[in-house]
Amino acid sequence: MGAAKGERGMEKARRHEEKVRRRAEDISRFYLRAGRMPSFSEIGELAGLRSKNSVSKLVGRLEGQGVLRRDEKRRLIPGPAIGGRTVRVLGTVEAGFPSPAEEELSDTLCLDDLLIQNREATFLLKVSGDSMSGAGILPGDMVIVDRGLAPKSGDIVIAEVDGAWTMKFLRKKGAQVVLLPANPRYAPIRPKSELKVAGVVTAVVRKYR
């Protein structure tokens, strides 16, 4: 069979491709549910293959597509597409959705990896009060706070001033340190005694539904 394929051949190839894709999804789901990759026999069960050799061929193909990968010890590990905790990134709001649902050309990213650098030092706080509403941080939002970062001027920080905790912009002018709210109804804070910065806000998350 040469390079050129007839019409019927194309149709068959397409259908087969679909089958492989579905099997890849099954494997992905398995990984997500079980927390580990399925063994070859388990993949066999998932895909309805009775021979481990068939599985071996399937895995080889999925490897070629980058769906599956192997580590140094040739053990199966999830490829970038699998492991599921990733979302497709489309363009901007203006661009809207690419009409024919051209997902493939869009890249994909993992929200966790995007939002969290050092997991050990990271915490979530729920926002109450509207002192930062001018910066788009509303009551009820969640802020992601990193205790490990060195606070710089311009950062939004969680700080303890005179016994109370607040979230404000940090502004440093020479040795002077000021905490600025993002709401004109609140006054800037010039800490008298000491200013304990507990962490830097690295991200904000708001959930609607």
Place this chain on the structure above:
Amino acid sequence: MGAAKGERGMEKARRHEEKVRRRAEDISRFYLRAGRMPSFSEIGELAGLRSKNSVSKLVGRLEGQGVLRRDEKRRLIPGPAIGGRTVRVLGTVEAGFPSPAEEELSDTLCLDDLLIQNREATFLLKVSGDSMSGAGILPGDMVIVDRGLAPKSGDIVIAEVDGAWTMKFLRKKGAQVVLLPANPRYAPIRPKSELKVAGVVTAVVRKYR
């Protein structure tokens, strides 16, 4: 050796516990890096144990603590603490950080699971334009959009009106449908011909650092 332990015994037990904890962390890191659980021999390398039996005992203990688990086939899978993609949740901004870093009593959640319901139908869009700045959605933010949800009045939606894509509040009054910006400098949109709602905004994410 009965229940009561002497002072020196306590000290030793504490130190040993610390050791076990560190080993659990190593395993957790391995899982995160490699995408799979380490084998017993690999755990041995990680923990500095030369005998697989030692590893077996260690694993048994970690199982008891709920750090590790096994599935029906007795294969090692990550316990709830491992697998890492979870962040500790502390109280509110006002409450601030519990002073002595009392992490244990705070619960922990996974950002992905929080923000995404049906992964297949979910996309990320970058916001441009400030027509929703009144609702705390600023240019440069990322919105998480679910195509699968039925848009309800009050939702923020991504819609195509008269050929252009926008993000607005959806307001339904009877049969009438209006798209409301959250910025007084923009006018409400009453779609003439047709209104194609492509998805509902379920969350907003903004990254600072």
Place this chain on the structure above:
DNA sequence: TTCTATGGTGAACGATAGTTCACTGTCAAC
């Protein structure tokens, strides 16, 4: 029709994984 690429079967085969057993060394309790 014949040819051939390809998906699939089934069995035989190392290799490795995890279990189990007997044993050592150490340290706190007695």
Place this chain on the structure above:
DNA sequence: GTTGACAGTGAACTATCGTTCACCATAGAA
């Protein structure tokens, strides 16, 4: 001292895993 728990060693042993080989069946291309 003696004793008892307990971390760790090392070596068998078995199950399972993934590879590999020969082979079948199908269906499009020639």
